[in-house]
Amino acid sequence: MNAIATETESYEDYLNNDYGWKSWLFTTDHKRIGLLYLVSITLFFFLGGLFALIIRLDLMTPPGDLVSSETYNKMFSMHGIIMVFFFLIPSIPTVLGNFFLPMMIGARDVAFPRLNLLSWYLFNLGGLCMLYAVVNGGVDTGWTFYPPYSSNFSNTNVAMAVTAIFIAGFSSILTGLNFVITINTMRAAGMTWFRLPLFIWSLYATSLIQVLGTPVVAITLALVAGERLLHLGVFDPAYGGDPILFQHLFWFYSHPAVYIMILPAMGVVSELVASFTRKEIYGYRFVAAASLAIAVFGFLVWGHHMFTSGQSIYAGMIFSLLSYAVAIPSAVKVFNWTATLYKSSVSLHTPMLYAFGFIGLFTIGGLTGLFVAALGIDIHLTDTYFVIAHFHYIMVGGAVMGYLGGIHYWWPKISGRMYPEIWGKLAALIVFVGFNLTFFPQFILGYLGMPRRYHAYPDEFQVLNVMSSAGASILGVGYVLPMIYLAWSMRYGEKAGANPWPATGLEWHTPSPPPPENFLEPPVVTWDAYDMSAQPELVARLNDEDRMYEAALRAGAWKREELDVEPPASGA
Amino acid sequence: MAETSVADRHTHGAARAHQFDDAEQQRDAVTMGMWVFLVTEIMFFGGLFTAYVVYRTLYPAAFAVASLALDITLGTLNTAVLLVSSFTMAVAVFGSQTGRRRMLVGGLALTIALGIVFLAIKVYEYYQKYVEHHIPGPSFAFPAPYTQPAKMYFTLYFAMTGLHAAHMIVGCGLLGVLIVMAWRGRFTPEYHSPVELSGLYWHFVDIIWIFLYPLLYLVGRHLE
Amino acid sequence: MPEHIVPIKTYTIVLIALLVLTATTCAVSFIDMGKMNAVVAVAIAFAKASLVALIFMHLRYSRRLMRVVAAAGLFWLGILIALTMSDYLTRGWGNRPE
Numbered sequence: 075m076n077a078i079a080t081e082t083e084s085y086e087d088y089l090n091n092d093y094g095w096k097s098w099l100f101t102t103d104h105k106r107i108g109l110l111y112l113v114s115i116t117l118f119f120f121l122g123g124l125f126a127l128i129i130r131l132d133l134m135t136p137p138g139d140l141v142s143s144e145t146y147n148k149m150f151s152m153h154g155i156i157m158v159f160f161f162l163i164p165s166i167p168t169v170l171g172n173f174f175l176p177m178m179i180g181a182r183d184v185a186f187p188r189l190n191l192l193s194w195y196l197f198n199l200g201g202l203c204m205l206y207a208v209v210n211g212g213v214d215t216g217w218t219f220y221p222p223y224s225s226n227f228s229n230t231n232v233a234m235a236v237t238a239i240f241i242a243g244f245s246s247i248l249t250g251l252n253f254v255i256t257i258n259t260m261r262a263a264g265m266t267w268f269r270l271p272l273f274i275w276s277l278y279a280t281s282l283i284q285v286l287g288t289p290v291v292a293i294t295l296a297l298v299a300g301e302r303l304l305h306l307g308v309f310d311p312a313y314g315g316d317p318i319l320f321q322h323l324f325w326f327y328s329h330p331a332v333y334i335m336i337l338p339a340m341g342v343v344s345e346l347v348a349s350f351t352r353k354e355i356y357g358y359r360f361v362a363a364a365s366l367a368i369a370v371f372g373f374l375v376w377g378h379h380m381f382t383s384g385q386s387i388y389a390g391m392i393f394s395l396l397s398y399a400v401a402i403p404s405a406v407k408v409f410n411w412t413a414t415l416y417k418s419s420v421s422l423h424t425p426m427l428y429a430f431g432f433i434g435l436f437t438i439g440g441l442t443g444l445f446v447a448a449l450g451i452d453i454h455l456t457d458t459y460f461v462i463a464h465f466h467y468i469m470v471g472g473a474v475m476g477y478l479g480g481i482h483y484w485w486p487k488i489s490g491r492m493y494p495e496i497w498g499k500l501a502a503l504i505v506f507v508g509f510n511l512t513f514f515p516q517f518i519l520g521y522l523g524m525p526r527r528y529h530a531y532p533d534e535f536q537v538l539n540v541m542s543s544a545g546a547s548i549l550g551v552g553y554v555l556p557m558i559y560l561a562w563s564m565r566y567g568e569k570a571g572a573n574p575w576p577a578t579g580l581e582w583h584t585p586s587p588p589p590p591e592n593f594l595e596p597p598v599v600t601w602d603a604y605d606m607s608a609q610p611e612l613v614a615r616l617n618d619e620d621r622m623y624e625a626a627l628r629a630g631a632w633k634r635e636e637l638d639v640e641p642p643a644s645g646a
Numbered sequence: 647m648a649e650t651s652v653a654d655r656h657t658h659g660a661a662r663a664h665q666f667d668d669a670e671q672q673r674d675a676v677t678m679g680m681w682v683f684l685v686t687e688i689m690f691f692g693g694l695f696t697a698y699v700v701y702r703t704l705y706p707a708a709f710a711v712a713s714l715a716l717d718i719t720l721g722t723l724n725t726a727v728l729l730v731s732s733f734t735m736a737v738a739v740f741g742s743q744t745g746r747r748r749m750l751v752g753g754l755a756l757t758i759a760l761g762i763v764f765l766a767i768k769v770y771e772y773y774q775k776y777v778e779h780h781i782p783g784p785s786f787a788f789p790a791p792y793t794q795p796a797k798m799y800f801t802l803y804f805a806m807t808g809l810h811a812a813h814m815i816v817g818c819g820l821l822g823v824l825i826v827m828a829w830r831g832r833f834t835p836e837y838h839s840p841v842e843l844s845g846l847y848w849h850f851v852d853i854i855w856i857f858l859y860p861l862l863y864l865v866g867r868h869l870e
Numbered sequence: 871m872p873e874h875i876v877p878i879k880t881y882t883i884v885l886i887a888l889l890v891l892t893a894t895t896c897a898v899s900f901i902d903m904g905k906m907n908a909v910v911a912v913a914i915a916f917a918k919a920s921l922v923a924l925i926f927m928h929l930r931y932s933r934r935l936m937r938v939v940a941a942a943g944l945f946w947l948g949i950l951i952a953l954t955m956s957d958y959l960t961r962g963w964g965n966r967p968e
Contacts, residue, residue: 176665183665185675251682258935259675260665286946289686293693297805305783306801308697313782314708314795319700322954323693373949377957388960389953596667674933681936685943692947699951700958722896726889729918733885736876736926743875842928849927853919859892860911864899868907 087490087587102187103590108173109488110194111164116557118160118201121208123550125153129529130512130543136536138529146529147214148230154217156208159239160201162473163246163331166338167253167284168197170480171277173488175253177581177588178271180262180597185255193248200242207231207238216527218324221309221317225301233302236295243292246334250284253277262580264599268362271579271603272348272355275362276341279369283330283337287373291327294320318383325376333372335469337365339432339476340407346429346479347411349577351418352616354604357410364403371400381452390449397447404440408433423575424498428479431506435471439464442517457527460520466513475505478556485560486574490587491567497559505552511545576612578604673839680843684850687813691854694806698861701798708795710866712788715780716803717771721863724767725855731760732852739845742838747831750841754825757848761818768811775800803862810858813851820844874931884925891918 084090088105098106128149132140141149172190176183184190207213213235215224224232257278261270298320300306307313309320348355355361377385377393411433420426442464446452455461485493515538520526524535531539573582578601584593601608606616666672702709738753740746772781779787780800788796824844827833833841895914899907924930929937 181665185665186679187663187665247686251679251686254682255675255679258678259671260667285682285686286689286942289690290693290950293690293809297693297697300805306805307782307797308801308805312794313801314701314705314798316700316704318957319697319954322957323696323950326950326954373946374953377953386957386960386963388963389957392953392956591664677932678936678939681939685939685946688943688947689950692950695947696951696954700954703955703958718896722892725892729885729888729892732888732922732926733881736881737878740875740878740881743873846927849922853922856918856922857912857915860895860899860915864895864907864911867896867899868902870900 085585086589087585088590089490089587091590100191102183102191104172104176104183104187104190105488105588105592107187107190107194108169108171111168111172111197114194114198114201115161115164115169118156119553122153122156122161123553125149125156126546127550129153130546132529133531133539134536134543136531136533141529143529144214145212147216147527148212150527151213151216152208155213155235155239156204157469158217158331158335159242160197160204162335162469164197164242164249165335165473165477166342166480167277167280167334168193168249170273170342170477170484171253171280171338172249174484174581175256175274175277176260177584177592178274178579179257179260180265180580180593180599181256181260182591182593184252185260186252189248190252193245193252196241196245196248200238200240200245203234203238203241207234210234218328219295219298219320220324221298221301221320222311225298225309233299236299240292240295240299243288246284247288247292250281250288253281254285257281262597262599265580265597268359269599269602270362271341272344272358272361272365273338273341276337276344276365279365280334280337282366282369283334283372287327287330287334290323291331294323294327318380318385321380321383321385322376325379326373329376329379330369330372332465332468333368335473336436336476337368339473339480340365340404340436342476342480342483343411343429343432344407345577345579346425346483347414348604349483349575350421350423350426350429351414352421352606353414353418354602354606355410356413356416357406358603361407361410364406367403368400371396371403375400378447378452381449382456387449394447394449398444401440401444401447404436408437408440422499423482424493424495424502425479425483427499427502427506428475428482431502431509432472432475432479435467435475435509439467439471442467455520457525458520459516459524459526462526463513463516463520466516471509471513475509478502478505481556481560483575484581485563486570487581487586487588489560489564489567490570491563492570492574493556493563493567494559497555501552501555501559503552504548504555508545508548508550508552512542512549513545515539515541515545573612576615578606578609578612669836676839676843677846680846684846687850691806691809694802694809695857695861698802698806701795701802702861702865705792705795705798708792709799710869711792712796712799713862713865714867714870715775715778716863717774718863718867720767720771721859724764725859727760727764727767728852728855731757731764732849734760735845735848739838739841742828742833742841743835745835747828747833750828750833751825754821754828754841758818758821758825761814761821765811765814765818768807772804775804806858806862810851810854813854817844817848817851820847874928876925876928876931880925884921888918888921891921 088103098110101107101110128141129146132138132146132149138146172184207230210231212230213228213232214230215228215232219232219236257270257274297306297308301309307315309315309317311317344355344361375393375397377389378397381390381394411429442460446455446461446464482493482498485491519535519538519542522535524531570586572585574586576582580597580599581588583597606613662669662672666675734753734756736753738750738757741749741751741753775781779785780796781804782797782801786797786800787793821844824841827840891914895911898910898914901907903910923940929940
């Protein structure tokens with residue numbers, strides 16, 4: 075095994091090897107590009123959150139009294155568009171994927187670094203178009219852009235918004251393409267497919283979806299723009315068109331898109347569970363296969379968004395059946411993470427808290443998906459708050475928690491510093507509490523019949539809505555805290571060594587922060603993913619730490635500070 | 647750390663980007679990259695093909711009658727033009743593989759010329775449609791009872807051939823850049839990936855037309 | 871994998887085949903075969919596309935992975951069209967006869 079680089083006083087890393095705005099804006103280093111994306115998507119996250127704030131404020135009282143109906147339509151539309159296309163879909167792949175994919179497979183960079191930079195520029199160009207649409211009066215069609223409203227009747231910036239998504243879509247396609255080629259052709263010597271970390275498997279599956287699905291939504295939204303600008307009429311009943319055809323084409327991408335959002339988070343959870351249980355993930359091959367199965371099956375179920383649209387009921391039956399099938403690989407993953415915990419040595423660092431949160435909340439979100447996948451129940455629940463709660467449990471309780479867990483887990487590698495653990499745990503707890511308070515009441519509201527996309531509701535729904543809004547304010551605090559302490563840690567955080575946790579992946583075999591070419595020598599891999607026994611120094615270090623803790627505990631120390639052991643932040 | 651030596655970079659004109667371990671890995675990666683890109687193009691056009699399948703199934707008679715309004719001679723001629731251009735492109739790639747600069751440049755030049763011929767014929771066809779009031783818009787006119795579905799047919803016609811033509815224009819531009827590079831001797835048997843990859847793109851655009859031709863021009867010929 | 875150089879003679883034969891197929895599909899389209907017209911036209915188009923892909927685009931001489939990639943693209947388009955058509959083709963089912 076390669077020697078782990080020892081800590082020297084200073085060495086050339088990817089942050090200090092070059093300075094100045096040009097070294098950032100013209101970089102082709104995947105690590106810097108990952109950080110560029112971090113900045114972009116964080117900005118969009120808070121913009122999308124701003125719209126959520128207005129939504130929840132308006133929903134605190136039964137009458138729609140904060141903003142007009144037209145404005146409210148714009149609020150939930152822009153919340154959805156920005157969160158889906160400009161935060162969730164890029165988040166983990168472009169930040170954590172860009173940064174760590176090459177490192178985890180032992181490569182120096184992605185296959186096409188300049189294309190990678192182009193992807194970032196395209197993303198921001200799309201983002202600028204979206205900002206223009208937002209500032210210029212907004213969009214009110216919902217993030218789903220259904221015609222004929224979007225094509226014929228809406229008076230808002232639909233064309234600009236779909237252009238924004240079109241451009242951002244190409245950013246997504248190019249990133250996916252880059253990742254597929256990189257994983258296929260640039261794995262280090264000895265890094266066979268079944269030695270890859272599970273994060274890589276899920277990024278691969280995600281990239282397949284991006285490549286196969288995004289072009290369809292691109293051409294579909296282009297047709298909507300065509301209807302608005304050139305009166306094309308492909309979906310217009312007056313010309314023999316069918317608005318449901320739009321829905322087919324739109325959801326062909328947008329359902330797999332939700333797997334783009336969740337698969338990377340599942341990959342992060344696999345990494346977290348393995349590292350913080352000090353065990354190999356139970357059933358590695360099944361988890362890897364499940365990622366691919368989700369990607370493939372995810373393309374076969376889109377009609378479950380259209381049960382009440384006028385789609386043929388027989389097609390609805392097929393889609394419903396397939397939707398139950400796609401739940402199976404997700405369940406396999408949850409079972410396997412849980413089985414990994416058995417007889418393991420769990421350490422409750424912040425990333426692990428997020429992983430636990432993910433497993434529980436994703437399970438709830440996934441199970442409620444089964445409710446709405448049933449044709450009969452969906453008639454009652456579609457377009458209610460039940461659906462909103464279902465997808466927020468997965469996208470926020472799942473994907474965002476996976477993202478935050480990953481950011482914390484890999485923060486020492488990215489920045490060379492540890493975040494303050496106490497604040498990390500506190501923020502995770504606040505997020506968990508705030509999230510459940512926000513979205514659990516929405517299941518009940520939906521079941522009771524409160525429609526989505528309405529800002530006025532009957533008085534009897536107010537208590538639950540107020541609970542939800544209160545939860546949202548707590549959730550907001552939980553999201554702001556990491557911004558503050560992560561930024562703080564960049565200057566004042568404890569210096570992290572190469573492998574603070576410690577963990578087994580290749581990315582931990584190089585200094586923190588990493589050198590520009592990732593490794594000091596090209597790695598040669600001879601061990602399975604997560605196999606601690608293949609890394610004896612790691613095992614020895616863990617055993618030493620355990621002995622020291624036990625000794626201190628027996629000596630009567632119980633406070634963290636009294637356990638005078640080597641803090642985990644040091645390198646091996 | 648794998649250094650790219652000066653020899654690596656300049657020997658036989660072979661250029662190796664730093665992220666790759668060797669020239670073979672780079673070739674593998676860029677070839678696969680182009681194929682994956684072409685798959686995204688299949689799906690991109692695919693949305694339009696899906697709309698076509700749906701509406702032709704819903705309005706078979708109207709589509710058949712409307713397709714008669716296209717000029718089959720020009721359509722068939724254009725198909726032949728593109729097929730020959732694929733041949734000349736393949737010859738150009740052959741030239742780059744075997745170090746025959748004249749064959750490479752000649753092949754590229756012929757391919758571009760045929761591409762321009764295709765586009766010129768297309769422009770003329772569009773003009774024909776304009777004159778006959780078959781462009782969907784305020785001045786659209788088509789005999790009843792097929793008026794509205796025929797409008798759908800022509801919408802798809804212009805969308806699909808228009809998107810195809812846009813790809814042709816990009817292709818011609820790409821080949822134009824290549825021909826300048828080829829003329830300057832930038833390509834060798836060891837390094838000619840850009841030619842191969844552009845060839846893949848060009849052939850793909852030809853394949854799109856191979857499907858567009860029967861779907862747009864041959865629908866209702868048996869009714870004549 | 872060492873590069874395979876396809877002789878120009880092969881390209882010429884393929885071109886002739888493509889032009890013949892084009893003439894065929896054009897001629898056949900004038901014969902009324904009912905629903906088979908569409909089937910035959912698409913089948914010939916697939917044949918032409920295969921020739922271009924396998925020979926001109928060197929798929930036949932490439933890594934198997936490239937063939938898998940190309941096939942996957944076609945298959946995915948097939949999913950889009952097939953499942954969308956499953957809606958349109960079954961909308962009239964179960965309706966009571968007039």
